[in-house]
Amino acid sequence: MARPRSTLVSVEDTPFYHCISRCVRKAWLTGVDKYTGQSYEHRRDWVETRLLELADTFAVDISAFAVMSNHLHLVLRVDIYEANTWTDREVVEHWHRLFQGTDITQKFAKGQVVEKFEVNSLKHSIAQYRSRLSDISWFMRALNEPIARMANKEDKCTGRFWEGRFKSQALLDEAAVLACMAYVDLNPIRAKTADTPELSDHTSIQLRIKSALNGEQPDALLPFVGNEQKDMPKGLMFSAKDYLQLVDDTGRSIRDDKRGAISSTSMRLLQRLNIPQENWIKLTTDFSRLFKGPVGTLEELDAYCEHLERKRRQGAANCHQWLDSA
Incomplete structure (x- = not known):
């Protein structure tokens, strides 16, 4: 049975959430329908444009996104403190x-x-x-409803375009956030619709790479701010350069025709997160299959479940196997 969203989202435990929206029926969100040959590529622009608009309106930051053929991945960070300062x-x-x-x-x-x-x-x-304005459900509603109306109008039909509810899972620690971001950013490479991260259209990694070429970070995405320090700005506790290197190394490793070793820079980042290389490849290849609920170490998972008064620790075995490795 589906849980109420209030029992899944706990900003006190973590501000980070992985959200997925999938299309219903045989309609496509984007791409080319192999049955009819019709192209829906222009809908990628609809989604990305709306996403960036919402990032500037809500107190919800976008850490990563990927617009795929019949589904959408997001890693979001809720910022209730920003909303309270308005x-x-x-x-x-x-x-x-x-x-x-x-x-x-x-x-x-x-x-x-x-x-x-x-x-x-x-x-x-x-x-x-x-x-x-600091609520994930309202963010997803403001994203999905206009896209559904536009798609239904274009398809000359009525009814649901998306599944009844978007899926969301809490990301409870740094390792879970980084692994999920890389998993989202590498979606086109795993699906073999792009050869490299920079060629992965309508993804956050492409925006980050384009900005990095100018020594910048994209305004619409949650920035990388380096290692934690006093009075630091809001952002991801990693270096943008290190993250881009890690995603590139990982992309090469998961492709059958581009097997490559994880670089020493990426290995240092994985060691900081206490994740062996083999575990990292598994996490960034099968994240959605491994975890159906909250993601983090057993310590973080216990605290999250206790706070929300959940008796069952969903996915505890996989959290222990893939994120608790020393």
């Missing part, structure tokens, strides 16, 4: 980028006088919007 006006302005709001919030956004009897309603709406 002023009431900023909250309303963010919300109105995507939704109409109410007559009262529209008046407030335009600087018009809000009557006394409307103040409580306005405060309630602002509190609700602030919460939703």
Whole structure:
């Protein structure tokens, strides 16, 4: 039985989540339908454009994404602290980028006088919007619903375009986050739709590589900020250069025709995470098959399950086998 989203998402335990949306029926999200020969490649632009728009609107950061032929992978980071720093006006302005709001919030956004009897309603709406703007379910809703409407209109049909619910799993520690990001970024290479990460269209790794060529990081993605230090900015606790090297090395290793050794730089990163090379290749090849629930070491998994009062530690054996190795 599917669990309520509230029993899966616990920002107190981790802000990072791996989300997957899959298409229903035989419709394709993108790519070329092998049955009809029709191309849906333009829909990749729909998804990526919407994603980047949402990243600028929600207090939810995109760590990694890959738009595949009939499904979408995301690694998201929820930032409730950012949402709490927004002023009431900023909250309303963010919300109105995507939704109409109410007559009262529209008046407030335009600087018009809000009557006394409307103040409580306005405060309630602002509190609700602030919460939703740091909510994964609302993020995925704001992504999937417009894409579904556009695809149904193009296909001249009605009904669901996506499966009833997107899947999400908590990423409980650094190793889980990094492995899941690499797994997502290497999707096109595993599917043999791209030969290298830089040729993997509509993926976060391609955006990161293009920016790295100019000595930069993409504004729309959660940045790498290096090793943890005092008063450090928000971001991933790794070096961007090291991550790009690790993904490139891993991509070469998992391809049958491009077997290559993991470089010394990548090995140092894996040693920091306490992950043997063989485990890393398995994680970045079969992440979604290995883990159906939260991902992390047994210590992190125990804390997560205890906090959410879950008696069953889903996937504990695989977490121990692939992430607890010394």
